[in-house]
Amino acid sequence: MEMIEQLVARTDPAYQRWLGEATDDVVTAAGAVVYRRESLPERNTTYGVGEWLAGYLMIGQEGDRGFFLRCDGGGPVFWADLGGLGEADLEIAAPAFEAWRSSGFALPPDPVPDMPLTADVYVDRIPLDGVALLMRARKLLGADWPVGELRSMLAVQPFLAARSAHPYALRRELESVPELRHHLFYSSDAGLEAVWAKC
Incomplete structure (x- = not known):
């Protein structure tokens, strides 16, 4: 838990404010889940995020896709396939957390619409x-x-x-x-x- 708290302390201030207000995981109309603070340790541990994506925090999930923030004080919300290998696999879901929140946590389009996810x-x-x-x-x-x-x-x-x-x-x-x-x-x-x- 302590390591997750250290990562949270280095994330986008808008995300930290949202996290302080969130009393439960948010499930969007499109089926994505944005995690409250208490869910972060289990989700990040389950997917071994610290091992394959050091310096990032998984803040949500939709099926096989995870949503991530780089823990450097700001920047975009990224998404990647949860079987991804690292930073090279990240795609931008929103330019910043506040923009993603304002959009209702809108999902990015499928990465390759002509191919199945699995x-x-x-x-x-x-x-x-x-x-x-x-x-x-x-x-x-x-x-x-x-x-x-x-x-x-x-x-x-x-x-x-x-x-x-x-x-x-x-x-x-x-x-x-x-x-x-x-x-x-x-x-x-x-x-x-x-x-x-x-x-």
């Missing part, structure tokens, strides 16, 4: 001798495929690589791994769709 991800079209490429996919997806089985996995493509993954977050990661852009797909009602929309 979907099963598949690997396909890797050449049969592409074990090194499959190893890179293994690392990117955080999979624990046995190394000894990689060749046999290449022979049965497409194969399920990750359940309930986040295609839009994965697409951002593919910015730095161009060799995998043509090999990752997510399931949709229309079949398998490329995660990298530009391919």
